Amino acid sequence: MSARNPGTQLDLEWVSKVKVNTQAVLRRAQYIQGLKLPKKQWQAAWLLKAITCIDLTTLAGDDTPSNVHRLCMKAIQPVQYEHLKKMDMHDKGVTTGAVCVYPSRVADAVKSLKAANSNLPVASVATGFPAGQTPLETRLTEVRMAVADGATEIDIVINRTLALTGQWEAMYDEICQFREACGDAHMKTILAIGELGTFANVYKASLVAMMAGSDFIKTSTGKESVNATYPVAIVMVRAIRDYFLRTGHKVGFKPAGGIRTAKESLVWLLLIKEELGNDWLTPHLFRLGASSLLADIERQIYHHVTGQYAAYHELPMA
Numbered sequence: 001m002s003a004r005n006p007g008t009q010l011d012l013e014w015v016s017k018v019k020v021n022t023q024a025v026l027r028r029a030q031y032i033q034g035l036k037l038p039k040k041q042w043q044a045a046w047l048l049k050a051i052t053c054i055d056l057t058t059l060a061g062d063d064t065p066s067n068v069h070r071l072c073m074k075a076i077q078p079v080q081y082e083h084l085k086k087m088d089m090h091d092k093g094v095t096t097g098a099v100c101v102y103p104s105r106v107a108d109a110v111k112s113l114k115a116a117n118s119n120l121p122v123a124s125v126a127t128g129f130p131a132g133q134t135p136l137e138t139r140l141t142e143v144r145m146a147v148a149d150g151a152t153e154i155d156i157v158i159n160r161t162l163a164l165t166g167q168w169e170a171m172y173d174e175i176c177q178f179r180e181a182c183g184d185a186h187m188k189t190i191l192a193i194g195e196l197g198t199f200a201n202v203y204k205a206s207l208v209a210m211m212a213g214s215d216f217i218k219t220s221t222g223k224e225s226v227n228a229t230y231p232v233a234i235v236m237v238r239a240i241r242d243y244f245l246r247t248g249h250k251v252g253f254k255p256a257g258g259i260r261t262a263k264e265s266l267v268w269l270l271l272i273k274e275e276l277g278n279d280w281l282t283p284h285l286f287r288l289g290a291s292s293l294l295a296d297i298e299r300q301i302y303h304h305v306t307g308q309y310a311a312y313h314e315l316p317m318a
């Protein structure tokens with residue numbers, strides 16, 4: 001991870017002046033989706049880059065030490081060795097960016113990775129994920145427990161009630177407390193954009209989250225009915241850019257929820273390149289939160305290397 005965002009004082013004047021031009025946002029998102037995607041070896045290189053930015057995720061009620069173990073093994077070796085060798089990438093340490101699990105499974109993930117001699121980060125959702133509707137003290141305890149079990153990245157959810165009722169100061173205070181509870185663990189703040197109503201609210205929530213010291217802002221939990229969309233991403237990355245221009249602090253961006261295809265991962269990389277520039281095209285500042293994207297990327301890489309499409313059952317799944 002890159003240098004942390006120390007946050008700033010809450011600037012309510014900046015927050016209150018926010019206006020978002022919806023039509024301009026939609027046009028820009030359309031434009032980015034229409035851009036030409038890289039082909040052939042360039043596409044394969046971009047797909048490998050996308051893999052290094054994935055937070056390989058399992059967030060299910062039936063998660064067990066054994067499926068978390070498989071997830072970790074997949075994160076360490078996301079592409080078959082022979083395929084990487086054919087691309088001369090076998091010795092470049094291609095892994096996913098992190099694994100992401102519920103707090104109760106952090107210790108399992110840490111154990112599996114340690115046994116495999118891997119220092120891949122373990123991220124954990126916390127703070128009453130996905131709804132955030134538990135008492136503040138419970139949410140803080142959850143963060144501390146995940147960190148104590150070895151999570152080095154914590155994905156918190158914002159209190160949507162506070163955002164929807166314009167209680168930005170209270171939201172800022174809560175996030176500052178989460179940041180403190182994280183200690184040295186990097187904090188990604190999930191806005192749950194599908195529940196924020198307007199683009200202006202998304203922009204305001206992004207600003208408040210960054211002012212409170214978030215190292216990343218993240219679109220969604222993957223559990224809302226609307227998750228990562230390109231227009232919302234434009235709004236959030238513009239907030240990241242504006243915050244950087246004012247403070248000099250680079251905050252990362254993590255779209256998450258419903259990202260399933262290799263093609264989508266390429267569009268996400270293009271969006272970041274166009275909006276924030278190459279500096280952000282690194283796992284330190286960009287992550288894709290996804291539970292099933294890797295299988296499709298692996299399939300495209302299989303095709304690139306062999307000239308044939310693999311059936312899903314031919315590729316080892318996370």
Ligand SMILES: O=C[C@H](O)COP(=O)(O)O
Pocket residue numbers: 057059100220221222223256257258259289290291292293
């Ligand atoms: O943070 C990651 C998301 O929960 C993953 O969502 P997904 O299962 O739709 O890929």
